[in-house]
Amino acid sequence: MSTVAEKPTTELNEATVRFCGDSGDGMQLAGTQFTTTSALVGNDVATFPDFPAEIRAPRGTKAGVSGFQVHFSSNEIYTPGDVVDALVAMNPAAFVTNIGDLRDGGILIVNESGFDKKGLELAGLDGNPIEEVALHQLEQKYKVYKVDMTKLTRDAVKEFGMGVKEADRCRNFFAMGLVFWVYGRPLEPTLRFIEAKFGKKPEVAGANRAALMAGYNYGETVEAFDTQFHIPKAELKPGKYRSIMGNTALSWGLMTAAKLSEKRLFLGAYPITPASDILHELCKHKNFDIVTFQAEDEIAAMTATIGAAFAGAMSITASSGPGIALKGEAFGLAVIMELPMVVINVQRGGPSTGLPTKTEQSDLYQAVYGRNGECPMPVIAARSPGDCFEVAQEAWRLAVRYMTPVMLLTDGYIANGSEPWRIPQFADLPKIPVTHPEATDGSEQFLPYTRDERLARPWALPGTPGLEHRLGGLEKQDRTGNVSYDPENHQHMIDTRAAKVANIAEDIPLQTVDGPDEGDLLVMSWGGTYGSCLSATRLARKHGKSVAHAHLRYINPLPRNLAELMGRYKKVLMPELNSGQLRTIIRDKYLVDVIGFNKMQGRPFTVAELVEKISEVTG
Amino acid sequence: MSVEMSLPVLTDKDFASDQDVRWCPGCGDYSILAQMKKVMPTLGIPREKIVFISGIGCSSRFPYYMNTYGMHTIHGRAPAVATGLKTVQPDLMVWVITGDGDGLSIGGNHLMHCIRRNMDLNIVLFNNRIYGLTKGQYSPTSPLGKRTKSTPMGAIDNPLHPLSIAIGAEATFVARSIDTNIKHLGATLKRAAEHSGTSFIEVYQNCNVFNDGAWDYAKDRNTKADTTLELEHGKPLIFGKDRDKGIRLNGLEPEVVQLGKGITEDDLLFHDEKALEPSLAYLLSRMRYEDGFPEPIGVFRSVDAPRYDELVNDQIALATKEQGPGELDKLYGSGETWTVA
Ligand code: SF4
Numbered sequence: 038m039s040t041v042a043e044k045p046t047t048e049l050n051e052a053t054v055r056f057c058g059d060s061g062d063g064m065q066l067a068g069t070q071f072t073t074t075s076a077l078v079g080n081d082v083a084t085f086p087d088f089p090a091e092i093r094a095p096r097g098t099k100a101g102v103s104g105f106q107v108h109f110s111s112n113e114i115y116t117p118g119d120v121v122d123a124l125v126a127m128n129p130a131a132f133v134t135n136i137g138d139l140r141d142g143g144i145l146i147v148n149e150s151g152f153d154k155k156g157l158e159l160a161g162l163d164g165n166p167i168e169e170v171a172l173h174q175l176e177q178k179y180k181v182y183k184v185d186m187t188k189l190t191r192d193a194v195k196e197f198g199m200g201v202k203e204a205d206r207c208r209n210f211f212a213m214g215l216v217f218w219v220y221g222r223p224l225e226p227t228l229r230f231i232e233a234k235f236g237k238k239p240e241v242a243g244a245n246r247a248a249l250m251a252g253y254n255y256g257e258t259v260e261a262f263d264t265q266f267h268i269p270k271a272e273l274k275p276g277k278y279r280s281i282m283g284n285t286a287l288s289w290g291l292m293t294a295a296k297l298s299e300k301r302l303f304l305g306a307y308p309i310t311p312a313s314d315i316l317h318e319l320c321k322h323k324n325f326d327i328v329t330f331q332a333e334d335e336i337a338a339m340t341a342t343i344g345a346a347f348a349g350a351m352s353i354t355a356s357s358g359p360g361i362a363l364k365g366e367a368f369g370l371a372v373i374m375e376l377p378m379v380v381i382n383v384q385r386g387g388p389s390t391g392l393p394t395k396t397e398q399s400d401l402y403q404a405v406y407g408r409n410g411e412c413p414m415p416v417i418a419a420r421s422p423g424d425c426f427e428v429a430q431e432a433w434r435l436a437v438r439y440m441t442p443v444m445l446l447t448d449g450y451i452a453n454g455s456e457p458w459r460i461p462q463f464a465d466l467p468k469i470p471v472t473h474p475e476a477t478d479g480s481e482q483f484l485p486y487t488r489d490e491r492l493a494r495p496w497a498l499p500g501t502p503g504l505e506h507r508l509g510g511l512e513k514q515d516r517t518g519n520v521s522y523d524p525e526n527h528q529h530m531i532d533t534r535a536a537k538v539a540n541i542a543e544d545i546p547l548q549t550v551d552g553p554d555e556g557d558l559l560v561m562s563w564g565g566t567y568g569s570c571l572s573a574t575r576l577a578r579k580h581g582k583s584v585a586h587a588h589l590r591y592i593n594p595l596p597r598n599l600a601e602l603m604g605r606y607k608k609v610l611m612p613e614l615n616s617g618q619l620r621t622i623i624r625d626k627y628l629v630d631v632i633g634f635n636k637m638q639g640r641p642f643t644v645a646e647l648v649e650k651i652s653e654v655t656g
Numbered sequence: 657m658s659v660e661m662s663l664p665v666l667t668d669k670d671f672a673s674d675q676d677v678r679w680c681p682g683c684g685d686y687s688i689l690a691q692m693k694k695v696m697p698t699l700g701i702p703r704e705k706i707v708f709i710s711g712i713g714c715s716s717r718f719p720y721y722m723n724t725y726g727m728h729t730i731h732g733r734a735p736a737v738a739t740g741l742k743t744v745q746p747d748l749m750v751w752v753i754t755g756d757g758d759g760l761s762i763g764g765n766h767l768m769h770c771i772r773r774n775m776d777l778n779i780v781l782f783n784n785r786i787y788g789l790t791k792g793q794y795s796p797t798s799p800l801g802k803r804t805k806s807t808p809m810g811a812i813d814n815p816l817h818p819l820s821i822a823i824g825a826e827a828t829f830v831a832r833s834i835d836t837n838i839k840h841l842g843a844t845l846k847r848a849a850e851h852s853g854t855s856f857i858e859v860y861q862n863c864n865v866f867n868d869g870a871w872d873y874a875k876d877r878n879t880k881a882d883t884t885l886e887l888e889h890g891k892p893l894i895f896g897k898d899r900d901k902g903i904r905l906n907g908l909e910p911e912v913v914q915l916g917k918g919i920t921e922d923d924l925l926f927h928d929e930k931a932l933e934p935s936l937a938y939l940l941s942r943m944r945y946e947d948g949f950p951e952p953i954g955v956f957r958s959v960d961a962p963r964y965d966e967l968v969n970d971q972i973a974l975a976t977k978e979q980g981p982g983e984l985d986k987l988y989g990s991g992e993t994w995t996v997a
Contacts, residue, residue, distance in 0.1 A: 077994050226992055270996075279993045293984055303744055323975035325982030328743050328968055333769035337736035340729065340766075344709070344740030347727060348748070352740070370730050460993065463984040476704075482674070499725040499741070499748055502704045507673070507719050509728030510712075519675060520720065 044257070046221065048267045051110030053118030054216060056209075057135045058127025058148075059096055060089055060103040063209035067125075068105020069455075070213055070230060074222045075109040076280040076457050079270030082109045083568065085117035085641070086453045090310070090393045097159035099130045109220075111269040115421070115568030117454065119643035123219065125212050127151055127186070129160035132167075145179040146215065148208070150187035182261060186211050186252075193251035194244035203241075207248035214252025221265050224253060274459060281458040283422035283451040284311070287355075287381065288318035290429025292325050295351045297430065298437065298469035302327045303345035303352045305338040307360060310393040311449040312383040315355040339364035339371075339380075346376040347508065349473065349498040351433060355381035357449075358400045359390060365408055368442060372412050372534065374508045375486075375494050377436035377443075379429070380414075384448040384564075386639045395639025396450035398564050401618035404444045405593050411531045413538040415439070416593040418446040420567035423458040425451065428590065434469050438544070439537055440493040446592070448565045448614075450641050471496070477503030485518040491544075492537035541594050548596035552578060552585030557655050559606035561631070563589040563619055566612055566642055573647030580648075582655050592619065600627045610634060610654050612642055668693035670703065673723040684835035684861035685714060685782065689721055691842045692751075696724075699849050701749050708751045709738045711758040714789050714863070715782035718753040732763020735770035738777050739964075746965045749849070752779040756797040757787050760816050764796075771825040773964035774853040780845070781818050781858050786867035799946070804866075819941035819956060822856040823934050829855035830937060830956040835862060836875050840886070840953065847955060853963050873945050874953075883945050887954035892924035895950045903943070903950075910943060912950075929958045 056067040065086055075082050085106040094101030108118035123144040126132040128151035139145060152167055164171055167183055175181050190211045191204045210227075217224060227249060235242035256262045281289075295302035306316040306329065320329040328350070332338035339354050346352035356364065361382045371378060384400045386392025404416045415435055419428040425447055432445040474495045477483065483504040486494050497504040506518060514521035515529055550559070552574055562570040567588050574586035587602060589595065596602075603609050603623075609631045611620040617633040624631055634650045636642060671693040679685045696706070706724040710716035712731035719726030725748075729737045734752045742750050752770075759767050759781045770777065786804065787793040793806035797818065801810040822830050829851040833844040841859065848855035860871040873883045885895040885903070893903035894915070902924040904913045913919050928936060937957040943949035976982075 073992050077992055079994065079996065229992075273996045275996050277989065277993055277995050279989070279991060289984075289987065292982075292987075296984060301744060303740065305740060322982055322987070323972045324979040325984075326972060326976070328972070330740065330743060330968075332736065332739075333765055336733060337739070337766050337769070340733040340736040341740030341743075343729070344727070344737035344742075345744045346740075347725075347737075348741040348744035350744040352744075366730055367733065374727075460988045463988075498745075499707050500704055500745060502702065505703055505723055505725050507722075507726035507728065509720070509726075510730055511728065 044263060044265055046265045046267045048269065050112060050268070051108065051114065052122045052220065052266065052268060053106060053108045053120065054123045054125070054220070055104055055106040055121045055135060055138065056125045056212065056216070057102060057104035057131040058209075059131070060094060060101045061096060062103070062127045063206070064103045064105050064127070067209045067213045068107055070227045071107050071216065071222070072455055073280055074217065074226045075107065076278065077226055078222060080109040080111065080268055081114045081271040081273060081457060082107060082280065082455070083114050083117045084108070084455045085450070088394055095159070097128055097130055097156055099134050099160060102131045102134050104131070104135060109268060111271050113271060113273070115571050116641070116644060119645050123216065125216060127208070127212070129156045129162055129166070133160050133162065139179060141178055143179050144182070144219065145175065146182045146184060146212070148186040148212070149183040150185050184215065184255070189251060189255065190248050193247045197240045197244040197247070199240065199244055204244065207244050210245045210248035211252035214249040215256050218253045218256030219262065219266060221267050224249060273457065276459040278457045278459055280455050281422055282453060282455040283419070283425045283447055284314035284383070284453070285318055286422050286458065287419070287425035287429050287447060287452075288315050290426035291319070291353055291379070291433070292322060292327065293426070293463065293466060294430040294433035294469060295325070295327070296463070297466060298351060298433065298471045300349070300351035300471065303342065303350040304329045305332055305342040305345065305352070305354045306330070307332050307335045307338045307356065309335075309357045309360045311385055311452045312355045312357045312360070312381065314452065315381065315383075335360040335363035336367060339367040342378055343367060343371050343374065343376060346371070346378045347374070347499065349496070352378040353381065354378070355383065357383050357385050358387045358403065361400065361403060362407070368414060369408050369410060369412050370510045371442040372408070372414060373510055373513065375440045375534070376508075377440055377496065379432045379436055379443050379445055381445045381447070383452045384446060386637070392639045394449065396448045396565060396641060397614050397637060397639065398448060398566070399615040399618065399637065400446065401592065401615060404446055405622065411535065413535050414442055414444050414593070415538055415541055416444040416446065417591055418564040418589070419451055420564060420588055420590065422451055422454050422456050426458070430466070430469065435541060437469060437471050437496070438493060439491060439541060440496060441538060446564055450565045473498050473501070474504060476501050479503035482517075484516045486513055486516050488533070491540055492533060539594050542597045545591050545596060547598045548587055548589065548602055550585040550587045550602070551575070553583060554585070555605040556583035556585055557607050558582070558584040558651065559587055559603060559609045560584060560651065561587045561589065561609055561611045562613075563592060566614060569642040569644050569647055570612060572644045573651060576644060576648050577651045582651060584651055584655065589619075595623070595626065600629070603627065603629050608632060608654055610651065612647060612650070614641070666697040666703070668697060671696045671723050673721055675720045677721050678717065679714060680865050682864040683714070684784065684863070685718070687835045687838055688780070688782065688841065688859055688861065689718065691838055691845055692722070695842055695845045695849065698846060699749070705747065706749045706751070707741060708753060709734045709741070710753040711763055712789070713755040713758040713787075715753055715755040715861070716758060732758050732761070733766060734758070735763065735766040735777070735779065739770055739773070739775055742775055742777060742965045743968050746776070746969055750777045752777050754779065754781050756781065756783045756785060756795045756818065760796045760818060760821065768821065768825045771822055771827045771854050771856060774828055774961050776853055776963045776965050778848045778855045779857070781856070782861040783818055783858050784861045784863035784867055785870045786863050788863045788866050792866040817941060818858040819856070820938060823938045823941055823957065826934055827856045827957065828853040828961045829958045830941075831855070832858045832860070832951075832953045832956070834860045834871065834874060834953060837953070844954065847958070851958060853961055874951060883950055885950035885952045887927050887929070887940070887952050887956065889927055889929045889955070892921045892926050894921065894924065910939060910949065912948065929955050931957070932959055
């Protein structure tokens with residue numbers, strides 16, 4: 038690096054940076070690189086990518102704004118941050134849609150040349166917010182840096198002889214370089230990334246490298262940038278770490294479960310946001326004996342999954358709300374056939390097509406109740422990107438132990454967010470035993486609907502001599518599995534299927550809490566709101582509140598000590614990114630007057646709004 | 657030196673399950689079931705390696721009556737269920753039993769995609785041109801004007817023709833047979849079983865309760881020689897009680913001609929089930945009784961093509977050969993990592 042006089046360094050505990058620009062500006066890449074680098078230097082990190090539903094929304098408009106927020110800290114953190122400490126806005130549309138989240142006194146870096154007449158018009162602005170009076174007002178509130186990134190980048194990459202368009206594509210590396218300098222991050226990981234990604238195109242690699250360095254050096258040289266920030270390492274549990282995204286962790290968890298149970302992995306899927314990355318990830322790893330089947334529609338994806346389950350594979354389907362709705366009839370078939378499989382719903386905003394790229398928890402009723410007939414399915418939910426790895430294994434463990442399809446819920450926020458993940462050793466993970474009845478000489482009739490102590494029936498595989506049997510969607514006769522219209526039998530089978538799923542409560546851990554064992558308030562959460570609820574309850578306790586946090590992984594059945602647990606607190610508050618779906622179920626089951634806190638804006642809870650609600654409830 | 661595997665000698669009775677068959681007396685389904693049970697022991701495949709999969713409808717009860725593995729699934733989805741099963745266990749022989757409503761209406765999408773992937777499945781579509789199980793509504797193969805419970809003034813939607821659909825999706829094996837023509841039906845099922853890739857067979861099946869006589873023109877002893885035409889590979893298209901009529905191409909149109917008076921067999925269209933180009937098979941599938949043609953029965957098309965179920969597993973084998981069997985610890989630790997002491 039150059040040897041300009043060192044600028045003063047200020048030490049911070051944590052910071053939140055957001056890159057935002059047009060969806061063609063490479064902001065997701067900038068955010069991802071910043072995340073990896075921050076993790077590598079030892080910070081705890083949590084991220085929140087936020088992108089438009091339209092792949093090619095009109096350039097420069099508000100609809101096309103894409104953002105990536107990174108929260109990094111020397112403490113353990115669980116959320117991507119409520120407010121932004123440093124905002125990079127590549128154009129006026131990004132500026133208008135994001136400035137509201139920048140904290141007072143925060144750093145604003147704008148790409149000056151993006152604020153031309155056309156850019157301002159596209160953003161629906163009359164005047165230029167970074168000129169004259171408007172600028173003056175901005176400067177009252179924030180530390181504003183106007184940087185002509187377009188020109189500086191073009192100059193930096195001149196020697197590579199690219200056209201203007203190609204040169205401008207390197208702008209995100211300039212922005213990265215500059216923010217890397219502000220927060221004292223090393224460039225090496227990004228340089229390695231550039232080499233790996235663009236190594237085959239030397240001029241592109243060279244230009245990106247040059248833009249990155251130019252950005253960094255700009256921070257170092259230009260006087261206006263007068264301080265560099267330093268965020269010390271976080272004290273994470275010792276071990277080897279990597280940063281992982283939810284959908285990746287989920288896919289690896291599935292692959293791991295397949296190996297732990299010595300099964301072929303079959304994924305039946307149809308492309309849908311935000312679940313497609315599971316298909317993308319698994320189809321890359323065919324050498325793990327994985328069959329990925331991109332079906333003609335969601336129904337085929339699900340019914341092929343049922344066929345694969347009958348054939349003896351670890352069978353999975355992954356989708357999101359609208360796709361899950363289409364699969365609904367087939368869930369019933371899976372339930373009555375009592376075959377093991379995992380159904381993944383990466384939830385997004387609904388109803389209908391709703392908000393495909395935004396997060397919500399509004400498919401809980403659908404997961405628990407959304408089928409015809411008495412049709413219970415176990416439902417479990419992941420709480421964070423890394424947790425997806427474990428939950429995937431747990432879902433498959435329950436599926437095979439109880440011979441049932443299991444619904445696994447995540448959401449867009451978990452799926453696309455990332456966090457540091459302590460790398461496990463495969464050998465340390467608990468095996469998932471699976472047994473199949475063995476061949477017979479066929480002299481005795483095989484009875485596919487006999488049951489073990491957990492009420493699970495045997496998983497007999499086609500190809501096994503002597504066990505020939507027929508499964509179907511018509512009501513089964515107990516033991517034989519033959520079609521039966523007998524009234525008593527129907528009642529018995531419904532009761533048995535329900536008891537089987539209810540029994541899982543005996544097999545899952547007791548619900549624990551973070552915080553005091555009893556007190557004024559229990560905040561209960563499930564799914565992707567884990568981080569915000571945990572952070573908020575911890576903060577509230579620091580403010581002297583008597584509040585604990587229980588986060589539910591198991592939604593159906595609920596942990597067997599839940600009623601007793603809730604009874605130890607004066608009040609129970611349940612924040613959900615829906616209108617109160619789990620709250621309704623809990624009130625129904627336990628007659629406990631749970632208080633709701635509900636938000637449906639396609640965004641996660643902020644810690645601040647939860648803390649405020651906790652104060653309001655505890656008085 | 658080859659070792660003869662000795663399979664136990666099975667008969668059709670070995671393929672009968674213990675379930676009472678519940679179709680209406682006189683239903684065409686009985687004869688299809690009987691032929692299937694007869695064909696099974698001739699295939700040399702052990703019972704446990706055979707799976708019958710169906711959707712919903714009268715025909716879809718079929719798996720319950722076969723003493724093999726079976727799945728009676730949901731309406732229209734059997735081809736998709738079969739696809740999942742077959743890709744995971746490609747050595748199973750899988751039969752899909754469907755009907756005109758199940759296969760062409762609610763399940764049309766799956767049928768088309770299953771065929772174009774050339775999954776190694778045998779699909780038998782029982783065409784009775786009516787919804788039987790739901791008691792008599794018109795189906796996608798009911799003719800225009802057909803009066804049914806749901807079309808009191810006559811059907812107004814143009815019917816689908818199963819074989820035209822299958823050939824349109826480039827099925828590698830396409831055949832047609834008739835429930836009462838038991839010899840022909842048995843032979844056709846056998847050929848379908850022996851084909852590698854998707855075999856699609858349409859069987860004209862009489863629903864004697866809700867659509868009795870729909871295929872009488874093709875079954876009646878007195879008329880069938882003139883209303884059907886038995887396809888034979890490499891042979892000219894000849895039909896008629898006295899085998900004196902043939903099909904000749906006039907441009908791109910088929911026409912019925914009288915043999916003799918200067919027209920010889922050499923002027924006729926010759927059947928080529930091996931033609932890679934499916935147009936001839938398509939043209940045959942469009943020859944219809946109501947347009948004055950005999951309706952072909954037998955094998956329309958039988959060609960070889962790569963099978964999805966094999967290709968899927970070939971890719972897995974190739975990836976494993978090139979990259980070695982997957983190691984999870986290696987995967988977990990791939991990319992950028994750091995260590996906290
Ligand atoms: S309704 Fe028709 S197709 Fe169905 S079983 Fe009776 S006769 Fe056969």
